[in-house]
Amino acid sequence: MKIIKLISIVTVWVTALNAQQTPGNQQSNSIAIIGATAHIGNGKVIENSIVIFKNGIIQNISMLKGGEDISKMDVIKASGQHIYPGFIVPNSTLGLIEIDAVRASDDNEEIGTWNPHIRSLIAYNAESKVVESMRPNGVLLAQITPRGGRISGTSSVVQLDAWNWEDAVVKQNDGIHLNWPSTLSRGRWWLGENSGLKSNPKYSSQTAEIEAYFKHSKANSKSSNGMQNLPLSAMKGLFNNSKTLFVHVNDEKGIIDAVEFSKKQGIKKTVIVGGYESYKLATFLKENNVSVLLQRIHSRPSNDDHDYDLPFKMAKILVDNGVTVGLETSGDMERMNSRNLPFYAGTTVAHGLSKEQALQLICLNTAKILGIDAKYGSLEIGKSATLFVSTGDALDMRTNQLTNAFIDGRKISLETHQTELWKRYSKKYSTN
Numbered sequence: 001m002k003i004i005k006l007i008s009i010v011t012v013w014v015t016a017l018n019a020q021q022t023p024g025n026q027q028s029n030s031i032a033i034i035g036a037t038a039h040i041g042n043g044k045v046i047e048n049s050i051v052i053f054k055n056g057i058i059q060n061i062s063m064l065k066g067g068e069d070i071s072k073m074d075v076i077k078a079s080g081q082h083i084y085p086g087f088i089v090p091n092s093t094l095g096l097i098e099i100d101a102v103r104a105s106d107d108n109e110e111i112g113t114w115n116p117h118i119r120s121l122i123a124y125n126a127e128s129k130v131v132e133s134m135r136p137n138g139v140l141l142a143q144i145t146p147r148g149g150r151i152s153g154t155s156s157v158v159q160l161d162a163w164n165w166e167d168a169v170v171k172q173n174d175g176i177h178l179n180w181p182s183t184l185s186r187g188r189w190w191l192g193e194n195s196g197l198k199s200n201p202k203y204s205s206q207t208a209e210i211e212a213y214f215k216h217s218k219a220n221s222k223s224s225n226g227m228q229n230l231p232l233s234a235m236k237g238l239f240n241n242s243k244t245l246f247v248h249v250n251d252e253k254g255i256i257d258a259v260e261f262s263k264k265q266g267i268k269k270t271v272i273v274g275g276y277e278s279y280k281l282a283t284f285l286k287e288n289n290v291s292v293l294l295q296r297i298h299s300r301p302s303n304d305d306h307d308y309d310l311p312f313k314m315a316k317i318l319v320d321n322g323v324t325v326g327l328e329t330s331g332d333m334e335r336m337n338s339r340n341l342p343f344y345a346g347t348t349v350a351h352g353l354s355k356e357q358a359l360q361l362i363c364l365n366t367a368k369i370l371g372i373d374a375k376y377g378s379l380e381i382g383k384s385a386t387l388f389v390s391t392g393d394a395l396d397m398r399t400n401q402l403t404n405a406f407i408d409g410r411k412i413s414l415e416t417h418q419t420e421l422w423k424r425y426s427k428k429y430s431t432n
Helices: 002-015 203-222 230-234 252-264 276-287 310-320 336-350 355-361 364-370 417-425
Strands: 031-034 037-039 049-054 057-063 074-077 083-087 086-092 139-144 153-158 169-179 184-186 197-199 246-248 270-274 290-296 325-327 386-392 402-407
Touching: 037 049, 037 252, 074 276, 086 325, 086 336, 086 364, 139 336, 169 364, 203 230, 203 252, 230 417, 252 270, 252 276, 276 290, 290 310, 290 364, 310 325, 310 336, 310 355, 325 355, 325 364, 336 355, 355 364
Parallel strands: 031 074, 037 083, 086 139, 169 246, 246 270, 270 290, 290 325
Antiparallel strands: 031 049, 049 057, 083 386, 139 153, 153 169, 184 197, 386 402
């Protein structure tokens, strides 16, 4: 009996430790946020604003005049604070990996080379403690993206306060992710080769394989014989323009080849992901209507002869040339680093962009790239009330302190495992 009781206690303790935060309740009454500086997300700013939303939809956003009837609304007084649209992190593995060392919690990569039919959405863990840690920095939406292979799979866009993936989904199967081969490779030092960069001898054959796969996929999409090949059928969205082709590529020649390949295949929506050398091709990308999800800003230059601040100013170069740019956070510890998205945008301000231009990189621009800008990405009448209030500049890690946050009008919790630990231990060494 004692053993049974002990097991029960341990079970309850483990369950509580890993318990999901209860998602916010549906909005039941109109809410008015008054007095704050509203950063619309499209470059505009409204001082001393009033933002009203009902049933999760923004009903009014304008300058506060003082005569508005808000007597029957829940009122949030935010004088001296700032309102922002929810930030959007693209190309993320949030919810696909919880603990790197625990294989059972790692669902970010599938075995095989050609996996367009692998849908990241159904592996998304809405209960992830990593996911909930995004919200206190204003990151409220994410594009959940698989990794690995030549074609990694199909991504989807979710909001970060849900019971499960069905509740979380904002846009299902938004795009297919292609890892373009590099034009360069390093010598195999263990075989006595020079370890420096050299032309990739397999580049032509690798791109030929991609072309053959797309050719077969296009033929399959036109077939009416009743036979279904799941991987090839998943590619159909690229040819009927219901999906975007996200090409992960960094080098100059690779970017040019990828864009030309996409045009040749008749794919209308192409996005470069990473794009380290995209700054050299700004005019080319603009002419071909290709957007860029730019690599993590807080990175070192790839080559010794590059400017030390090149990663910091890439966004400025592309924006000045009219390219639609968003910021992504992939790389080491990318899930954790997703919460730093607003601070990456803040770094671009220190290197030439205005604060409102930088804000667009993680709001409206990204929403346009992901195809969700009709509902998200900016504070406009008729759009989702997915927004937050901060005591200071949301792009500055010192002042980005959220007081309220909403997803589709639902007030969400800003508590995380980290804030709970902070509260627990903050007074341990205090001298009262």
